[in-house]
Amino acid sequence: MACRISELILECADPERLAAFWCEVLGYVEIGREDDGGIEIGPPDVGFGGPQPTIILSPGDVPPATKPRLHIDVNPTDRDQAAELERLLALGARPADVGQTGAEDWHVLADPEGNVFCLLRARVRPV
Known part of the structure; x- marks a missing residue:
């Protein structure tokens, strides 16, 4: 058995703004809201567990100025x-x-x- 990527979490200052951006880029829709203000987006009519990972835009610190890993x-x-x-x-x-x-x-x-x-x-x- 193997694992598969089901979610990607992206910390951001403005989850609403980034959710809207990434929904337009990927053709995703909002599929849920987290208690901490995070927004989960994913493919329409599929949601979590489908062939593509969902993305959670989670409130957090501004990204570092260094190149991300x-x-x-x-x-x-x-x-x-x-x-x-x-x-x-x-x-x-x-x-x-x-x-x-x-x-x-x-x-x-x-x-x-x-x-x-x-x-x-x-x-x-x-x-």
């Missing part, structure tokens, strides 16, 4: 990378510099609170 990678599902980059920037993502050379075939971005994530080139099928 873990980040999220996303792939476009219904458009090419350039069109998806344009969409993500319109949602509030911004380019981030983590020391990349510029020759990479992915884009490093930050969400509205500065959490780094990457937009990869390959298009994947929606789940």
Whole structure:
């Protein structure tokens, strides 16, 4: 038997704002609220335990200024990378510099609170 990732927890200053951002990025919906003000989001009509992990936006400290040890990678599902980059920037993502050379075939971005994530080139099928 093996484990599988069921949830990702992201500490943030404004769970409402980040939940809205990541719901738009991933096509997720709000599936629950935590007593501490956290918001759980996940795929519509699936929720916890489905093939994709849910994300809990948990109230917490501002992320450290150093490069995080873990980040999220996303792939476009219904458009090419350039069109998806344009969409993500319109949602509030911004380019981030983590020391990349510029020759990479992915884009490093930050969400509205500065959490780094990457937009990869390959298009994947929606789940």
